Amino acid sequence: MAILKIARMGHPVLLARCEPVGDPGSAEIRRLVADMFETMEDAQGAGLAAPQVHVPLRLFVFRAVPDRLSGDEEDVPMPNTVVINPEIELLTNDRVLRWEGCLSIPGLRAAVPRAPRIRYTGVDCDGNRAERVVSGFHAGVVQHEYDHLDGILYPMRMKDFSLFGFNEELSRVPRPAPTGA
Ligand code: NI
Numbered sequence: 001m002a003i004l005k006i007a008r009m010g011h012p013v014l015l016a017r018c019e020p021v022g023d024p025g026s027a028e029i030r031r032l033v034a035d036m037f038e039t040m041e042d043a044q045g046a047g048l049a050a051p052q053v054h055v056p057l058r059l060f061v062f063r064a065v066p067d068r069l070s071g072d073e074e075d076v077p078m079p080n081t082v083v084i085n086p087e088i089e090l091l092t093n094d095r096v097l098r099w100e101g102c103l104s105i106p107g108l109r110a111a112v113p114r115a116p117r118i119r120y121t122g123v124d125c126d127g128n129r130a131e132r133v134v135s136g137f138h139a140g141v142v143q144h145e146y147d148h149l150d151g152i153l154y155p156m157r158m159k160d161f162s163l164f165g166f167n168e169e170l171s172r173v174p175r176p177a178p179t180g181a
Contacts, residue, residue, distance in 0.1 A: 001034050001035055001038045002035050002038065003035070003038055003039050003042050004035050004036065004039045004053040004054075005053070005054070006039065006043065006048075006052050006053060006103050006104060007051070007052055007053070007054055007104055008104050008105070008106065009102075009104050009105045009153055009155075011054075011104075013051050013054050013056060014051055014052065014104055014148070014151065014153060015151040016051055016056040016151050017149075017150055017151050018050065018051055018056045018057050018058045018148075018149045018150075018151075019056060019057055019058065020057070020058050020085050021057050021058060021059055021084050021085055024059075024084040024085070024123050024124070024125050024127060025125050025126065025127060029057075029059070029084070029125060030125050032050065032053075032055060032057075032059075033059070033061060033082045033125055035053070036048050036050070036053060036061045036082075037061055037080045037082075039053060040061055040062075040063070040080075040103075041080075043103050045103045046062060046063060046064070046065075046068065046137075046141050047060060047061065047062035047063070047141045047142075047144060047145040048060065048061050048062070048103060048145075049145045049148030049149060050148075050149075051148055051149070051151075052103060052104050052148060058084070058085050058086065058149045059082060059083065059084040059085070059086075059122075059149075060082070060083055060086070060145035060146070060148065060149065061080060061081065061082050061083075061145075062078065062081055062083070062141050062142065062145055063078055063079060063080050063081065064076065064077050064078040064137055064138045064141060065077065068137045069136060069137050069138070070135070070136030070137055071136075072135045072136045074117065074133060074134050074135040074136070074138075074139075075134065075135050075136030075137055075138050075139070076132065076134050076138050077138075078138065081124075082124050082125065083120070083122035083123075083124075083130070083142070083145075084122055084123045084124065084125070085122060085123060086120055086121065086122035086142075086146055086149070087120065087121045087122070088118055088119070088120045088142065088143065088146045089118060089119045089120070090115035090117075090118055090143075091115065091117040091118055091119055091133070092115055092116055092117050094115075094116065095113035095114060095115060095116075096113070096114060096115075096116045097111040097112065097113055097114075097160075097163065098111065098112055098114050098137075098140040099111055099112075100112045100140065100144055100154050101167070102144070102153065102154055104153065105153065105154070105155075107166055107167055107168075108164065108165065108166055108167065109164075109165070109167055109170060110154060110155065110158055110161075110163055110164040110165070111158075111160070111163035111164075112140075112144075112154045112157050112158055113157060113158070113159060114139065114140045114143050114144075114157075115139065115143065116135055116136070116139060117133070117134070117135045117139060118133070118134060118135075118139045118142060118143060119131065119132070119133045120132060120134070120142050120146070
């Protein structure tokens with residue numbers, strides 16, 4: 001396994017519309033997924049999409065650790081998980097603001113409008129198809145990672161740029177509670 005170099009905002013690979021994965025079980029994809037798990041853990045991230053490691057394919061990895069979750073029963077905890085060739089459906093028309101960071105935008109975070117509840121599908125490297133209805137943190141991280149596959153970074157989703165800043169500054173004062181979107 002290897003820790004991969006993460007592309008930062010400004011690199012064109014982050015704006016690409018990614019191509020579907022032809023063979024999720026191939027040795028190349030298995031190696032990529034293993035390296036992405038290792039890279040995500042090394043960077044202490046909650047998710048990582050293939051274009052962030054310079055591979056413009058439709059797959060991402062993520063984890064939803066219990067201490068990040070909202071408490072909602074649909075905010076399902078997940079160990080390291082890969083989602084290949086995902087589809088996503090937003091289940092509500094409303095949006096809530098969620099604080100997010102991105103390994104391609106280091107040091108910053110922002111309150112980003114997201115659907116509170118989604119359904120998503122995808123396969124893993126063994127061809128197992130998953131379909132999940134989720135909310136809260138789990139729903140937010142999946143929307144964030146899915147966006148990467150269409151070349152969308154979280155600032156492109158923002159409406160209120162006053163809720164955008166450096167982690168160090170935002171942690172000095174009580175974090176403003178995002179309300180509506
Ligand atoms: Ni990201």
